[in-house]
Amino acid sequence: MSQIDFEQIDGMVIAHLKGDLDAANAAAVQRELAESLGPDALNLVIDLSRTRYLDSAGIDMLLRFSDRLDHRRAKLTLVIPESSQLNRLLMIVGLPEAIAIHPSLDEALAGQRSGEAS
């Protein structure tokens, strides 16, 4: 069963994760993300608004995927609402240094665009 709802806006892929990202599904989610991007160097926004828990296996997967996009000169951005517990967790592991995090999809899209322009 699919773990993600996809949409495309302005040549960017938006991946709305349906639930938690953990050791049980990290590999399947990574596969689904890779398939959605195909061979194109598209920017990717992963929306974690519906994700309550994200464990170390999930964090590793996000970092690996970010590296992979870097090599193709594309960018990974996360959407995490301000109210989410994930902000505290990701601070602890220093994720914001590696991956841009925005509190809403609109801000993430704006951030991606300005990133392209610079």
Add this chain to the structure above:
Amino acid sequence: MEAQQGAGSSISESRRDHLLSITDSGLGYMSLEDMLSELLERIRDALEVDTAAVLLLDEDRGVLLARAARGLEEEVRQGVQVPLARGFAGRVAAEARPIIIDLEHADVVNPILRQKGIRSMLGVPLQAEGRVIGVMHIGTLVLRDFDEDDVALMQLAADRAALAIDDARISETRAVTAIMQRTLLPEALPEIPGMRFSAKYLPAGTGIKIGGDWYDVFQLTDGRLGFVVGDVVGRGVLAASVMAEIRTAVRAYVMQGHKLAEVVSMLNDLLVSMGRNRGATLSLLAFDPDAEELEAVVAGHLPPLVVDPNGDPRLLEQKAGLPVGVRAGNEYEAFHYPFPAGSRLLLYTDGLIERRGESIDIGFQRLADAAAAAARHPKTNLADDVYHALLDEMPLEDDVALLAIETLPLGGPLEMILPARAGVLAGLRSTLGRWLEAAGANEDEQFDVTLSASEAAANAIEHAYGGSESDFTVSCEQGADEVTVTVRDHGRWRTARPPGGGRGLSIMRKLVDDVEISSDEDGTVVKLTKRLADRS
């Protein structure tokens, strides 16, 4: 008298040969079809008659169906059906005795007999284990007085045929039954943290070990758990095949994301449109672990029984819709009930509580008492305990299906033994979250302890011995101002771990106040302690 005796003894020489031809053990090695044809041919020779036929009883529909014929082959080709107790063969079957008739004065249902110009007939019942399973009859184109010897020889042939038919049916039914039982009931009940499932399925009677009762457990698309218990009218392979259709249809509609009440009304319309002509009753329920709520739709089925965390039983006596499969366009209604941790749900079929000549209310009371007692003093599991309390002393009169669902109480210490599979992590977090909330942890604390325990569990799963076969244990305890979650496995904690494992450990150390890891030959224990800010 004398003349008859004389004739009898002079015939008996040739009769002995015929007797041998009919009881020939070589017949036993043929297929049923060939064997019946050969047997009828030999009877035609032996008794010097023009026609011979075998009809078998279809008990479900109450008709006799032509199965093999000699001199009357049209009867089989046209699929002649004779209702029980009507016509010549129908009377032989209904009265279970040999009957001789003269067609000029008889009630004959089958037009082929008249078209053929048959004048006299002798029919004998085919019996197996005291039940009539069919009829064998012979006919002549000239008037004939069948005598006792004729009847005796026919009965001998009929017994031979009945034996072969019964053998063939039993082995066919055994094969079908074995396949159906494998596909009709869930292979295994789900293993979900904080929940316990148990079930019992017992077809009544001997021989055909399959009835019209079933149960099923599955995951809904919205994350809830679905349960079904139902009962198709009748038993045997036919009832079981309708049950299989229902089970598949319910799962298919549920997977498409329909509401429970819609699932049942779609199922009803489907069965009616397929013309199965078999009613079924069922209860379809869904449990939402986060909302601690039960949703129930009942179609003509007995009410589900809930035992609340205090041990008080109650029947969910809601408005029940009509049984499915009888009339199209039925509407069904869903009702919601609180189902807090520590509640138990029993779904069952009527064989569990109904007794001949007794009011159903007495049965309900007996069930409620048994469930409450089993909840207070568990012996093995809820389904077993209730079953033994109700049916140990009773002969099984009807099939029984029983499914018990228990949510573990979250008030005190909680211990869960889980299979070492990553699939259990989400359920583990959901249960831990609810336990921590009950223990007075605030949202941050719930998140921190739950995620840390999930990390420890993921590590236990990753390093479990024996792959998917081994277990690990998660226990939760509540102190004066702290909670402790302990994860025990049977593998070794790896110190030299890939980066992910190291990150897991550092996440745990930052989210909870104390992480204690000890490892020996028996396995690894990770003990996580978190002080709670506000315990008001």
